Amino acid sequence: MGWALVVSFLIGAICALRMPVLIFTLIVVAVLIAYTGVSLSTGSPFTHAIGWGFIFVSVLEAGYVVIHVVAACVLHTTGQ
Numbered sequence: 001m002g003w004a005l006v007v008s009f010l011i012g013a014i015c016a017l018r019m020p021v022l023i024f025t026l027i028v029v030a031v032l033i034a035y036t037g038v039s040l041s042t043g044s045p046f047t048h049a050i051g052w053g054f055i056f057v058s059v060l061e062a063g064y065v066v067i068h069v070v071a072a073c074v075l076h077t078t079g080q
Contacts, residue, residue, distance in 0.1 A: 001052075005059050012063025016071075024064055032057045 015024050032053045039049035 004056070008056050008059040009063040009066075012060040013067045014063075015060075016064040016067035021064075028057050028060050031060065 012024075015027070019027075035056055036049045036053040039052065040046065044052075
């Protein structure tokens, strides 16, 4: 699961470079629904499926936010 979290963070970071926040949010909701559905269909308990779904969504969002914060700091320090 560790690699899945790293990949989720990197996907969020890459999406932050070119994707508007509304479209990214819709994709994140789709990921949550898809992950929960697949987890439930493989026999995972509902609380585990929802819990891991929210963890993946949080990591995706963290990647998106980190890149925006870094970009804002870089632009602020360079005066652009």
